[in-house]
Amino acid sequence: MSAKTVRLTTPLGDEVLALKAGDRVELSGTVYTARDEAHLRMQKEGIPFDPKGAVIYHCGPVVKDNRIIAAGPTTSARMNALSGFLLDAGVRGIIGKGGMNATVREQLKGRGVYFAFTGGCAALAASHMTLKGVHFPDLGMAEAVWIIELDRLPLVVGIDPQGNDLFGTVLAGAQRAAGRQGCG
Amino acid sequence: MQQGEERDLREALSAATCRAMHRAVIYLPEDVKRALAQARASESGAVPLGEYENIIKNIEAAERLGVPLCQDTGVPIVYLTLPSRVPYSPALYEAVTEGIRRATTEIPLRPNVVDPLTRHNSGDNTGAGMPAVHVRPGERFAVTVLPKGAGAENVSRITMLLPSQAEKIEEVVVGTMLAAEGRPCPPVVLGVGIGGTFDSAPALAKEALLRPIDRMDAFEQKLCDAVNRLGIGPMGLGGKTTALAVKVKTAACHTASLPVAVNVQCWANRHATVEVDW
Numbered sequence: 001m002s003a004k005t006v007r008l009t010t011p012l013g014d015e016v017l018a019l020k021a022g023d024r025v026e027l028s029g030t031v032y033t034a035r036d037e038a039h040l041r042m043q044k045e046g047i048p049f050d051p052k053g054a055v056i057y058h059c060g061p062v063v064k065d066n067r068i069i070a071a072g073p074t075t076s077a078r079m080n081a082l083s084g085f086l087l088d089a090g091v092r093g094i095i096g097k098g099g100m101n102a103t104v105r106e107q108l109k110g111r112g113v114y115f116a117f118t119g120g121c122a123a124l125a126a127s128h129m130t131l132k133g134v135h136f137p138d139l140g141m142a143e144a145v146w147i148i149e150l151d152r153l154p155l156v157v158g159i160d161p162q163g164n165d166l167f168g169t170v171l172a173g174a175q176r177a178a179g180r181q182g183c184g
Numbered sequence: 185m186q187q188g189e190e191r192d193l194r195e196a197l198s199a200a201t202c203r204a205m206h207r208a209v210i211y212l213p214e215d216v217k218r219a220l221a222q223a224r225a226s227e228s229g230a231v232p233l234g235e236y237e238n239i240i241k242n243i244e245a246a247e248r249l250g251v252p253l254c255q256d257t258g259v260p261i262v263y264l265t266l267p268s269r270v271p272y273s274p275a276l277y278e279a280v281t282e283g284i285r286r287a288t289t290e291i292p293l294r295p296n297v298v299d300p301l302t303r304h305n306s307g308d309n310t311g312a313g314m315p316a317v318h319v320r321p322g323e324r325f326a327v328t329v330l331p332k333g334a335g336a337e338n339v340s341r342i343t344m345l346l347p348s349q350a351e352k353i354e355e356v357v358v359g360t361m362l363a364a365e366g367r368p369c370p371p372v373v374l375g376v377g378i379g380g381t382f383d384s385a386p387a388l389a390k391e392a393l394l395r396p397i398d399r400m401d402a403f404e405q406k407l408c409d410a411v412n413r414l415g416i417g418p419m420g421l422g423g424k425t426t427a428l429a430v431k432v433k434t435a436a437c438h439t440a441s442l443p444v445a446v447n448v449q450c451w452a453n454r455h456a457t458v459e460v461d462w
Contacts, residue, residue, distance in 0.1 A: 022231055062255045062294045069292065070255040072242075075335050075367050098335075098366040098420055118238035119335065119369035119419055120452045122255040123246035140305060142294060154238060156231055156421065166231065170422040171365055174414040181410060183358040 007152070011053025012092035016113050019157045021164035025115060026152040030132065031095065033059040035074055037143035039082035041136055048135040048145065051089035055115075058096030060142030062122070068129045068148065072122035073097040076114070080104055087111055095155060099167030105159055114159035116166070128153045185271055193270075194279040196462035197327065201262065201283025204329040206291055208456035209252040212243055215398040216373075216428070216453045222398075223371050223418075223425035232423035239418070239451060253452050257293040258331030260284045260315035261390065265322025270462070277317055280327070284308070284315050296334075318387075328457040330394065336368035336448040342386055345442040353378065353444055354410050357430065360446040361411050366420015369450035371428045373397055374411065377445040380435035388433040389447035394455055397429035404430045418451070428453075 008015065010029030019025070032049055034042070034056050042048070058079060061071035076096030083094065084107050092112040094100070097119040108114060117125065128151050135145040159165045185193075220243075224236035246253040262280050266272065285308045287293055297311045298304060309315070341360045345352055357376060364372075377388030400408060407430040417423020428451065437443060 024230070024234055060255060060294065062252060062257070062292060064292050070252045070257075070294075072255050074256070077367060097369065116419060116421060118235050118242070120254040120450055121238045121242035123249055123251050123253055124238055124242035126251065127245050127249065140295075142296075154234070156234055158421070166421050167366060170416060170420055173422070174362055174365070174416050177413050177415060178358060178362045181354075181358060181413060183355045183362065183410070 010055050012055065013053055016092050017161050019113050019160050021157050021160045021166045023157040025155045025157060027155055028150050028152055031055040031057045031148050031150055033057045033061060033146040033148065035060050035143050036078055037139045038136060038145045039079055041139065043085055047089055051086060051091050054091050055093035055095060056086060056091055061146060063131065063141055066131055068126045068131050070122035071125045071129060072120055073117045076100050083107065099158055105163055105165055108159055108161055109163050110161055113157050113161060115155040116158035117153065117155050125153065190275055193462050194275055196460050197276065197279035198283040198286065200327045200458045200460040201280050201329065202286040202290065204327050204456045204458040205284065205287035205331065208329050208331055208454045209257050209291060209293065210246050210250060212253065212452060213455065215396045217243065218398045219428040220451060223428055226424045229423060231421050232418050235418035235421060252291065254333060255294055256333040256335065258333045259296055260309060261330040261332050262315045262317045263328040264317060264319045265324060265326050266319060267323060267325055270325050276319065280315055280317050281310050284310055325460040325462060326457050327460060328394065328455060330455040333450055336372065336450040339364035339368050340447045342443065342445045344382065345444055347440060347442050349442060354407055356444045357407050357446055358410050360448065361416065361426060362414060364448055366416060368448045370416055370420065371418055371425045371451050373428050373449040373453045374430045375447040375449060376430060376432045378432060378434045379437035380443055382443060384435060385443035385445035386447060388435055389445040392431040392433035393447060393449050393453060395431045397431060397453060400429055404432050
């Protein structure tokens with residue numbers, strides 16, 4: 001497994017196709033937060049930003065006085081069935097925690113990557129962020145689409161554009177181990 | 185109790201609740217930090233080591249900046265201990281609720297509390313039965329808060345085993361974590377409540393999370409080793425430590441029952457206790 005660190009800046013292009021699961025990435029540039037409600041709204045009303053090369057961050061931040069206070073990732077699996085239209089529209093990266101299912105793994109093939117950011121690391125994340133604006137503020141603090149400028153957020157490639165999936169590999173190993181212990 | 189005294193009591197308890205919440209969401213308890221340092225030392229892979237680097241930097245950033253460790257500042261679970269000199273009254277619940285409101289604005293906390301069916305958000309982290317306040321007698325007048333995030337709470341489980349199935353307790357604990365995968369932000373702490381009733385076993389499991397996690401008895405260690413053989417690792421990205429600790433709390437139960445509850449807690453095992461100045 002590689003331990004190199006790749007620096008990338010949004011909007012992302014074909015450079016993401018060279019990324020491999022396990023690569024460490026420092027990401028800079030604009031990202032857009034979106035959770036369940038924002039995905040549903042964008043499906044209905046359209047994507048309020050240019051999706052070409054864009055990066056979606058599964059995150060419901062704490063915001064006060066137009067400042068990001070805390071902004072760690074939320075569980076990506078909740079968006080498994082809601083992400084296809086974004087990738088079809090040109091989104092190249094998704095940041096979240098816990099990984100995504102085989103549907104998203106297929107949708108990412110040859111197009112984009114899933115970046116894992118460490119769950120719970122909201123203060124660290126905030127120290128790499130500047131708030132730029134908001135879409136759908138009526139959805140409330142956790143569910144709105146916040147426009148955030150990143151400065152070298154430390155990520156790891158969880159699912160690469162070839163379909164390699166760190167989470168899937170770990171889960172298969174866990175299932176084998178549970179079977180051996182009679183806990184399957 | 186005189187009116188003035190009751191006002192003082194409310195103010196003191198409300199302030200203590202707010203202070204406990206402030207401490208809990210920003211500063212991790214020392215035993216949790218020690219357990220995380222030990223877990224980091226167990227790893228050699230670049231991916232898990234990168235996760236621990238982020239976790240340790242995050243703990244430092246929260247302390248330095250005075251901001252919450254995690255944006256999911258949870259729902260407020262509150263334990264009150266009352267010495268006999270403190271009168272039991274509705275004012276206690278009202279004061280704790282007021283303290284949570286203050287904490288929500290002052291720290292700030294993310295407003296997480298909604299009606300379960302309409303999903304209407306109260307905006308101040310209070311609602312019917314929230315904060316969840318547990319009152320019991322104690323030597324000190326103290327308030328303990330355990331802000332509980334949803335990622336880990338959502339994968340928690342209750343299983344009603346039969347008395348003949350005691351050997352299945354390990355299977356329940358390991359199975360809970362296998363089904364949870366990386367979703368509860370491992371390395372987790374597992375609170376296990378054994379005995380009591382259908383409703384009290386999960387409460388025991390949650391209270392077990394308040395015990396020091398850097399020591400385990402032989403039974404807890406055996407459960408913890410079994411979970412760690414899964415290899416789920418930090419954030420489900422693979423590694424040697426999936427659970428920092430398993431903590432067990434028991435209560436007597438019906439001769440025909442064996443309730444087992446597993447309350448999953450993320451690596452940020454946040455809780456804090458503050459004495460009430462009254």
